[in-house]
Amino acid sequence: MTEPIRSPERPRVALFELASCAGCQLQILNCEDELLDLLQLVEFVYFKEAMTETSDSYELALIEGAVTRESDEEKLRHIREKAALVVTIGSCAYPVGVPGLKNAHDPVEVGSLVYGEDAGFFPTIEAKPVDAVIPVDLHILGCPIHKDDFMRVLTALLIGKNPPVPTHAVCVECRLKENVCAFDRGLVCLGPITRAGCGALCPSYGSRCFGCRGLCDDPNVASMEALLEEKGKTAEEIMAEYGLYNGYYSRRDGGLKAKVAR
Amino acid sequence: MIDRVVAKTDLIRSIDRLAHEQSVFAPVANGPQFSFKVISSAEEVAEGYLPTALPPSKHLLPPREALLRFAWHDELAVEPVIEATETVAFGLRPCDLHALELLDAIFVDDKDDGHYRARREAAFFVGIECLEPCDDHCFCESMGSLRADSGFDVLLTDLGDTYYVRVESTKGRDFVLAVDGAHEAVYEDRTRLRKAHEGRDAAFTPRLDVAMEHLPALLAESSDSLLWDVLGEKCLSCGACTNVCPTCYCFDVRDELNLDMKSGERVRTWDSCQLEEFAMVGTGESFRKPREMRVKHRFNRKGRYIFERYGRMGCVGCGRCARACLVDIDPVEVFNQLKGRPVER
Amino acid sequence: MVNTQTTPHGRLKQSPFLPDMAEIVRKERLNPTETLYVLRLTDGAELGHAPGQFVEVSVFGVGEAPFSISSSPTRGGEFELCIRRVGDVTTAMERLGIGAKLGVRGPLGRGFPLDVMRGNDVLIIAGGLGIVPLRSLIGTVIDERADFAEVTILYGCKSPAEMLFKDEIAAWEAREDIDFRVTTDIADPSWKGNVGPVTTLFRRLTVNPKTTVPVMVGPPVMFKHVVKQVLAVGIPEDRIILSLERRMKCGIGECGHCQINGVYVCQDGPVFTYAELKRLEEAML
Numbered sequence: 001m002t003e004p005i006r007s008p009e010r011p012r013v014a015l016f017e018l019a020s021c022a023g024c025q026l027q028i029l030n031c032e033d034e035l036l037d038l039l040q041l042v043e044f045v046y047f048k049e050a051m052t053e054t055s056d057s058y059e060l061a062l063i064e065g066a067v068t069r070e071s072d073e074e075k076l077r078h079i080r081e082k083a084a085l086v087v088t089i090g091s092c093a094y095p096v097g098v099p100g101l102k103n104a105h106d107p108v109e110v111g112s113l114v115y116g117e118d119a120g121f122f123p124t125i126e127a128k129p130v131d132a133v134i135p136v137d138l139h140i141l142g143c144p145i146h147k148d149d150f151m152r153v154l155t156a157l158l159i160g161k162n163p164p165v166p167t168h169a170v171c172v173e174c175r176l177k178e179n180v181c182a183f184d185r186g187l188v189c190l191g192p193i194t195r196a197g198c199g200a201l202c203p204s205y206g207s208r209c210f211g212c213r214g215l216c217d218d219p220n221v222a223s224m225e226a227l228l229e230e231k232g233k234t235a236e237e238i239m240a241e242y243g244l245y246n247g248y249y250s251r252r253d254g255g256l257k258a259k260v261a262r
Numbered sequence: 263m264i265d266r267v268v269a270k271t272d273l274i275r276s277i278d279r280l281a282h283e284q285s286v287f288a289p290v291a292n293g294p295q296f297s298f299k300v301i302s303s304a305e306e307v308a309e310g311y312l313p314t315a316l317p318p319s320k321h322l323l324p325p326r327e328a329l330l331r332f333a334w335h336d337e338l339a340v341e342p343v344i345e346a347t348e349t350v351a352f353g354l355r356p357c358d359l360h361a362l363e364l365l366d367a368i369f370v371d372d373k374d375d376g377h378y379r380a381r382r383e384a385a386f387f388v389g390i391e392c393l394e395p396c397d398d399h400c401f402c403e404s405m406g407s408l409r410a411d412s413g414f415d416v417l418l419t420d421l422g423d424t425y426y427v428r429v430e431s432t433k434g435r436d437f438v439l440a441v442d443g444a445h446e447a448v449y450e451d452r453t454r455l456r457k458a459h460e461g462r463d464a465a466f467t468p469r470l471d472v473a474m475e476h477l478p479a480l481l482a483e484s485s486d487s488l489l490w491d492v493l494g495e496k497c498l499s500c501g502a503c504t505n506v507c508p509t510c511y512c513f514d515v516r517d518e519l520n521l522d523m524k525s526g527e528r529v530r531t532w533d534s535c536q537l538e539e540f541a542m543v544g545t546g547e548s549f550r551k552p553r554e555m556r557v558k559h560r561f562n563r564k565g566r567y568i569f570e571r572y573g574r575m576g577c578v579g580c581g582r583c584a585r586a587c588l589v590d591i592d593p594v595e596v597f598n599q600l601k602g603r604p605v606e607r
Numbered sequence: 608m609v610n611t612q613t614t615p616h617g618r619l620k621q622s623p624f625l626p627d628m629a630e631i632v633r634k635e636r637l638n639p640t641e642t643l644y645v646l647r648l649t650d651g652a653e654l655g656h657a658p659g660q661f662v663e664v665s666v667f668g669v670g671e672a673p674f675s676i677s678s679s680p681t682r683g684g685e686f687e688l689c690i691r692r693v694g695d696v697t698t699a700m701e702r703l704g705i706g707a708k709l710g711v712r713g714p715l716g717r718g719f720p721l722d723v724m725r726g727n728d729v730l731i732i733a734g735g736l737g738i739v740p741l742r743s744l745i746g747t748v749i750d751e752r753a754d755f756a757e758v759t760i761l762y763g764c765k766s767p768a769e770m771l772f773k774d775e776i777a778a779w780e781a782r783e784d785i786d787f788r789v790t791t792d793i794a795d796p797s798w799k800g801n802v803g804p805v806t807t808l809f810r811r812l813t814v815n816p817k818t819t820v821p822v823m824v825g826p827p828v829m830f831k832h833v834v835k836q837v838l839a840v841g842i843p844e845d846r847i848i849l850s851l852e853r854r855m856k857c858g859i860g861e862c863g864h865c866q867i868n869g870v871y872v873c874q875d876g877p878v879f880t881y882a883e884l885k886r887l888e889e890a891m892l
Contacts, residue, residue, distance in 0.1 A: 037521035155519045160702065161669045161695035164516065168537045171500035175586065176325045176532070178297045178315040183588060192498040192588060218538040220498050220553065223589055227498075329624040332667040338708050340667065342622035373861055376621040485888060512863030515624070515856055519668045526668050528624065535863060543854045544672065544693045549867070549889065559866075559889075567869035 011158070014046035014058040015089075016079060018065030018072050019099040019127065022048075023144040024090035025064055031147045038151070041158060059084045060157070063136075066092040066099035067128040080134040085157065089150070091143035093130045095214040096248040098143075100127040103247060129248060138163060142198055143212035143245065149197055166196040167217035170209050174200035182208035188231050188241065193219035211245045263429040265447040266438045270423055276441040278304035280350055287321055288352040289314055298351075307353065312396050313580045317508030318351055318358050319365055322381045325532045329377060329515065333525035343527070344376050346384035350437075354389045356410035357402045357580040361508030362387070363413040364574045368511065372572070377530075386433055389414035393462045399581030401594050404470035407578040408462070419458055426455045469594050471601040474575060477565040484600045485558075493596070494554025496589045501534035503560065503583035503591070509568065509576050510534070535559050561596055623859050626665050626710030627652075631703055632685055637771050641736075642701060643677070644688045646709065654686045654711075658743035659718030659850055659878045663858045664688065664696065665710030666703070672696035673855040673873070676714065677739045679746025689739045689771065715858040716877050719744050719822055719848060728757040728818045732833055734805055734825020735764055738771055740850055740877075741824050745779070752784055756818060759786040763805030763829070767791050767798045806832045816841035822848040827891045834881055834892060847881035851890065 015025060025047070031038060045055035061083035067073060080086055091097035102110045103126050111119035130136055140153050156163040166172075170191035174181070182189035182203050190211035191203060202209055228238050242250045268276075280286050281301050289311045290299045296311040298318045316325075328343040354362070369378035389410055392402070402408040410417060415434035419426040426447060427438050438444050447455075472480050504510040514533040519526040533540060536557070541550040550556055568576030577593060584592035633645035648654060654662070656676050665671045672694065678687035690697050703709070729748060733741045741760075748755055760779060764770050770791070779787040788808045790801035801808060805825070814837075821837045823830065830849060837847055853865035853872040860874030868887040870876070875883075884890040 034521055041521070041523065151521060152518075155521060155523060158523060159519055159668050160699060167539045168534075169498070169500045171498070171502050172505065172534065172537070175502050175505040176316070178292065178295070180293045180295055181586070181588070184294065192500045218499060218553075220495075223496050223498055227588055329622060334667075338628075338667060340625065340628075340710065342625045344622060368861070373623060373859060374621065375623055375861065377624075511861070513857075513861070514864075515671065515862065517668050517670045523668075528665075528667075528671070530624075533862070533864070535866075540864060541854060541866075543852060544697070546693075549853060549891070555889070559868075562868065567866075570869050 010041065010043045011060055012045045012055070012058040013042045013060045013062060014055070014079075014083070015044065015048070015062040015064065016046070016075070017048055018063065018075075018093070018130070019068040020065030020090060020092040021098075022064070024092075024142075027144045027147050028089075028150060031151065034147070034151060038154070041154065056082065058082060061086045062140075063088045063093050063130050064090050066096045067130060067133055068099055068124045070123070070125060073133045076130060076134045085137050086130075086134065087138045087140060087153070087157075088130045088136055089140045089145050091141065091212045091214075091245055094136070094139040094141070095246055096127050096129045097212060097245045100245075100248045101243070103127055104243060127248065132248075138165075139214075141165075141195060141213035143210075146198060146201070168196050169216045169219070170194045170196045170198065170200050170203070170213075172196055173198070174203050174209075176200075177204050179203050183231070188228055188233060190241065192227070193221060193224050211242065214246060214249075263431075263435055265429060265451075266427040266441075266444045267421075267424050267447050267451045268427055268438065268441045268444045270425060272442045272444070273418075273425055274304045274307075277307065277350075277352060285347050285349040286352055287318070287349050300349075311353070313355065313357065313400070313582050313585075315582075316506060317361060317580070317582065318354055319362060319508050319511070321349065321351060322362070322365060322378055322385065323369070323511055323513075323532075327377065327530050328527040329530050330528040331525070332528070335524070342376070344380045346380035348384045348386075349381075350386045350388065352388045354387055354414065355392055355580070356389065357392075357400070357405075357407045357578040358508050359387065359389050359410040359413040360405075360407035360574075360578045361580070364509050364568070364572065364576070364578075365511060366413070367572050367574060386437065387414040387416075388437070389417040391417060391419045391458075391462070393420060393458055394465045397581070397585075399584040399592070399594075400579060401469040401581060402579035403466040404468040404474060404594075405575055405577055405579030406474050407575075407580075408466055419455055421451075421454050421458060426451060426458075471598045477575070477597065478569050480597070480600055481562050481566040487600060489596065489599050490554040490558045493557045493591055494552065497536070497553050497557050497591060498589060499536050499538065499553055499556065500588070501536050502586040502588070504534040504536055505532060506582040506586045507564075508578060508580055508582070509564070512540075535563070557591070561593070564593065565597065623861075624712070624857070626663070626671075626712045629709050629711040631705055631707050631709065634705065637689065638768060641689055641691050641771060644690060644700065645685050646688065646711065647685045648711065649708070653683060654680075654714055656680050656686065656714035656743075657718030658721070658747050659740055660714035660716050661740075661855065661858070661873075661877065662686075662688070662711050662713030662715065663855070664700070665712075666696050666699040667710065669695050669699040671710070671712075671856075673715075673858060675740035675743070675850075675877070677742045679743050679750060681747050681750035689736075689742070691736060712858060715855075716873055717875065719850070719878050720880075721747065723846065723848075724748075724820045724822070725754045726756065727820045728815060729755050729759070730812075730814065730819050730821040730837075731758075731760045732805060732809070732821060732823040732825070732829075733760070733762045734823075734829035734833075735769070736771075737824030737826075737829070737850075738762055738764075739824075741822070742772060742775070744822065749779075749782075749785070757786070758784065759812065760788070761805050761808045761812075762787075762789045763808070763825070764789075764791055766793045767795050804832070805829060806836060809833065809836050814840050814842070816843075820846050820848060824850040830892050838881075844882035844885060845880045848878060849881060849884065849892075850878045851876055851884075853877075 153163040187208040189208035191209035194211045195213040195216040288307045289296045291308040296314045332340045369375040415431040417428040542548040564577035628649040629646045635643040661675045674688045677689045794802045855873040856862045856864040860871040865872040867889045
């Protein structure tokens with residue numbers, strides 16, 4: 001991870017999309033002020049939202065979206081073979097955000113709800129994070145990713161250091177913003193157990209944390225659940241609260257003792 | 263120096279003038295809480311405020327500051343970033359003044375940290391006395407920080423429609439003389455000040471069961487207390503307590519590279535001993551991994567370690583950590599339980 | 608390079624974080640993970656360190672990390688760091704070539720108490736990477752050999768492959784005026800020497816508790832056992848010398864990362880007496 005990807009001089013980057021809204025790709029395109037600098041550093045060889053040319057030769061693969069089809073798994077294994085470095089972008093790829101909501105329901109029901117009579121033409125599987133299929137070198141987190149985070153990761157990879165992934169909770173950043181705590185605004189908030197790095201974006205705009213970046217390194221889940229219960233949440237409501245972004249792992253591990261992104 | 267008395271309206275007008283001319287840093291309301299901000303007019307200043315969300319120390323030791331700038335052109339060039347803006351900090355409470363004096367003792371007197379010192383030298387402190395407790399969380403009286411005797415240029419005491427102004431520096435004298443209608447304090451003014459102080463002394467009662475000077479010994483004896491385990495189970499390790507603490511100053515240092523890959527900054531950012539990574543070494547071993555050890559470390563810094571090193575308490579009783587804690591970890595309860603009140607799980 | 612600016616008040620504004628510049632004079636790969644770096648300050652000044660002190664080394668753009676100084680100040684001019692590749696800074700250093708510029712802050716911290724050792728028997732106990740700072744002390748003891756009475760060096764490592772400074776070790780072993788013993792936890796077919804932890808070497812020594820100053824650097828588990836042994840032979844607590852590893856970030860007792868209870872390892876240490884540490888539960892002794 002700490003070897004710089006500086007050969008060739010401008011590493012080739014391919015951006016692949018699985019089940020997602022493509023919002024994270026747009027975040028990269030939104031880097032208007034930095035785009036020219038960015039293109040000095042890397043060469044994009046595949047980027048569906050931005051260009052028509054394609055290439056199957058690249059050093060860095062960026063993957064957006066969740067695995068929802070068997071063909072996705074095939075595609076990922078091919079990418080893993082080609083790329084020196086595989087980096088996911090956004091919550092769909094890790095820890096499986098919105099695409100994972102269907103996992104809580106009967107797959108046949110979900111299929112006919114979305115595709116009606118044609119459901120048979122669209123066979124889907126349980127929504128999975130990318131790292132459930134192939135080894136991933138790094139997750140750029142968030143729904144959507146933050147462009148500054150993306151740039152920081154890229155420069156770190158290029159100079160050859162571990163990208164700065166916060167290990168602590170969103171609260172740390174939220175307090176620095178001097179926000180009125182969501183709990184003091186009568187809301188519940190997943191900030192105390194969710195990995196920071198977003199600059200407490202949602203709480204800073206009057207909302208609260210939904211956990212889109214997954215768990216922080218050392219979450220005190222027991223104390224968090226006690227806090228949510230104290231705020232009047234039932235066990236089902238707490239699981240639903242986690243489920244929006246952390247459903248895949250929390251269902252697997254029977255609680256929020258979920259796998260943690262590093 | 264000669265104390266003065268000014269009409270409140272005159273002082274506010276003076277602050278307003280200053281705010282138009284230079285950087286004035288004052289408490290401003292933000293919903294139910296308050297924050298120190300650079301104001302553009304005196305209207306923004308909140309009166310009778312609770313301790314601010316973040317302490318005013320953020321002006322002297324910002325949550326993020328560049329320490330060095332580096333660039334590779336023909337060769338590597340590195341230079342320190344030492345920048346300061348002349349700033350009036352208006353409305354500092356005695357608890358915060360005590361905390362700032364501690365930071366001065368560390369960053370100026372002991373470490374001679376030029377980054378901090380430049381901002382400290384460019385700062386002018388207007389303190390304001392507390393005449394009644396701000397809420398149930400404050401315990402400044404127990405921590406010896408209800409009364410400020412130093413660490414300010416001028417100290418205001420609210421006497422109704424006037425402020426009594428204690429002047430402690432030549433800058434302070436110039437400040438007060440620039441206020442319209444400022445007059446020398448006379449016997450009647452001093453009497454009113456004494457009355458205000460008597461009222462204050464009656465309004466505050468100590469909340470700790472242990473005298474401040476016995477806290478270091480109490481903490482030293484309490485290393486094996488069951489209480490730490492109880493607190494470790496509750497603590498979310500969210501770092502709220504250390505971020506809001508006016509005496510917390512631990513930091514991280516890291517390099518940030520610009521997109522040109524040819525220049526960047528070495529930055530200092532606030533850090534917290536409550537986070538697992540804080541005491542981790544290069545090989546990945548954390549020397550304070552269990553949560554209860556981290557909680558214990560914080561209370562020991564507040565009530566013992568800093569005192570042992572600098573002769574000043576690492577806690578000023580402002581109550582910010584207790585207000586911020588989602589799971590109700592309150593230093594008053596912690597110290598009192600260590601002193602012998604029953605521990606509740 | 609600007610390193611000071613004058614304030615309107617005429618005082619110097621200084622940054623304790625501004626490093627001096629040094630260049631890599633020589634690099635030697637000692638084994639797959641450790642490399643020896645020979646550095647020289649670019650302004651030609653001596654580092655002026657004492658054995659046991661450390662420096663903060665900057666690779667700009669990557670970061671800064673603390674390393675103990677491995678060469679003896681008696682050798683002058685250049686100084687040496689022996690660095691295991693574990694993180695960003697150490698990995699970045701491996702990519703740098705001869706002549707590359709690094710930032711160096713230091714020497715920092717409190718070194719080994721040479722004044723306590725002079726005239727006494729010196730018992731040096733190194734575990735694993737502990738040999739790195741102790742090599743600085745060993746060099747000084749050899750160069751000023753007449754100042755010390757009996758000199759014994761015990762060195763334990765995980766495997767023969769992990770043994771550092773093999774040529775120098777051969778020279779120490781060959782000396783008549785030093786009792787050097789080495790052991791390894793796991794032998795390999797080529798290994799003819801002792802097998803077992805460093806405590807097994809200690810057991811075979813005759814130590815005079817009145818005149819011996821034990822100096823040990825190694826992993827926490829080694830401290831636990833060796834301290835027990837030297838206490839058992841009657842060496843007083845305030846004459847047992849240890850050097851600790853913690854996360855020294857600022858190196859000047861500000862940032863809080865290396866704190867052990869109330870003690871700053873970067874400033875009060877990294878060298879301590881056992882008497883200073885034994886009541887500190889976070890010292891993990």
